[in-house]
Amino acid sequence: MTSLIRQPPLLFPATARHTATVIFIHGLGDTGHGWASAVENWRRRQRLDEVKFILPHAPQIPITCNWGMKMPGWYDIHTIDGNAESLRKNEDEAGILISQAYIHGLIQREIDAGIPAERIVVGGFSQGGAMSIFAGLTSKVKLAGIVALSSYLVLSLKFAELVPKPQVNQDTPIFMAHGDSDQVVNTQLGKKSYELLKEMGYQPTMKIYPGMGHSACLEELDDVEAFLRQRLPALGKEEKPEL
Numbered sequence: 001m002t003s004l005i006r007q008p009p010l011l012f013p014a015t016a017r018h019t020a021t022v023i024f025i026h027g028l029g030d031t032g033h034g035w036a037s038a039v040e041n042w043r044r045r046q047r048l049d050e051v052k053f054i055l056p057h058a059p060q061i062p063i064t065c066n067w068g069m070k071m072p073g074w075y076d077i078h079t080i081d082g083n084a085e086s087l088r089k090n091e092d093e094a095g096i097l098i099s100q101a102y103i104h105g106l107i108q109r110e111i112d113a114g115i116p117a118e119r120i121v122v123g124g125f126s127q128g129g130a131m132s133i134f135a136g137l138t139s140k141v142k143l144a145g146i147v148a149l150s151s152y153l154v155l156s157l158k159f160a161e162l163v164p165k166p167q168v169n170q171d172t173p174i175f176m177a178h179g180d181s182d183q184v185v186n187t188q189l190g191k192k193s194y195e196l197l198k199e200m201g202y203q204p205t206m207k208i209y210p211g212m213g214h215s216a217c218l219e220e221l222d223d224v225e226a227f228l229r230q231r232l233p234a235l236g237k238e239e240k241p242e243l
Contacts, residue, residue, distance in 0.1 A: 004059040004098070009106070012039050016049035020119040020144070020232040021110045023054045023103065025128030027150075029071045031057045035125070038216070042225050050234050052115075054106060058127075061095065074099040074131050075154075096134060096154055103135035111141065121231055123147025123175075123224070125216065126185060130154045133174065133193075137202065142168040145231035147224055148176045150185050150214055153193035160200060174204040175227040177220050179212025 010032040014020075026034050032055030039053045058072040065077050075095030103122065110120055121144050124132040129151025136146040137159075146169075155162060174197065178190035187208065194206040209220055 004061070006059050006102070007057045009057065010036060010055040012036075012043065012053040012055070014050050014052045015043065015046070017235075017237060018052050018115070019050040019235045020121075021052045021054060021115050022048075022121045022123060022228060022232070023056065023106050023110075024147070025056060025074070025103070025122070025124030025131050026058065026072075027124070027126030027128050028058075028063070028073050028077065029066075030125075031072055038221055041221065042228075045225070047225065047229055048232070051228065051232055052110075054110075056102070056106060058099075064090075074127050077127070091155055093155060096131070099131050100135045100138060103131060104139060107135075107139060107141065107143070117141035118144050119232060121145045121147060121228060123149070124151065125149045126151055126214065129176075133197075134159075136172065136174075137167075137169050138163050139169060140164050143172050145227065146172060146174040147227065148174060149216060149220065149224070150178055150182055150190065151176070151193075152185055152189045153196055156193070156196055159196075170201055171203055173227075173231065174202060175224065176204050176206040177209065177223065178206070179209050179214065179217075181211055182214045184214035 024035055026032055035055055042048050058074050060070040061073045062068045063071050063073050063076055065079050076092035078090035107120055111117055122132045122136045129148035132146055133148050134154050136143055176194050178187050180187050194204050197204045207223060209217055
């Protein structure tokens with residue numbers, strides 16, 4: 001595979017002391033800019049002032065269901081019919097693993113900059129949410145949480161063997177959300193992924209939004225904000241030692 005050309009992520013620095021980081025990953029055909037308005041809305045509320053937001057951009061890759069034409073994607077998809085068997089049949093394992101390594105690198109960069117792993121949340125929408133679950137649960141460092149909107153579990157048939165031992169994120173909270181009218185990533189696929197994760201001993205919660213298709217809504221974004229506030233509570237100003 002030829003080397004991928006990557007644009008640097010879109011960054012929203014913390015508005016107070018930087019104590020936590022959220023990496024939020026967009027869906028197929030989008031860019032990090034597609035989620036900038038949601039981040040700006042959270043920042044306006046001033047409830048996540050210590051959080052830095054990283055919105056990475058997927059590289060342009062050929063997408064089979066788009067007649068092989070290039071578009072931003074974290075991995076190739078052969079069909080978009082929301083069917084679990086169709087998605088499992090032709091999963092782009094190599095592409096998924098390349099994106100996994102990239103996301104793990106973003107996490108490590110934050111750790112190297114002084115942010116503890118347990119103050120980092122990985123989240124995303126659709127393909128980005130699928131990568132968040134996969135990269136989050138296969139991370140070798142314990143994260144604060146995982147957010148997966150309108151998404152599903154990739155490589156589910158061999159997922160257990162891809163998770164490093166010990167499973168440091170076995171108890172990491174996973175917030176999953178889905179619209180009940182999603183025709184792109186079928187709601188039942190989201191529910192089945194939630195059930196599989198529970199069966200494997202993980203800690204997902206799931207909320208279904210009536211009337212919502214393959215998109216986001218204000219109520220859902222409020223719920224994501226509440227999850228982030230719970231998992232990344234403000235630490236306040238750093239206390240300086242007395243001389």
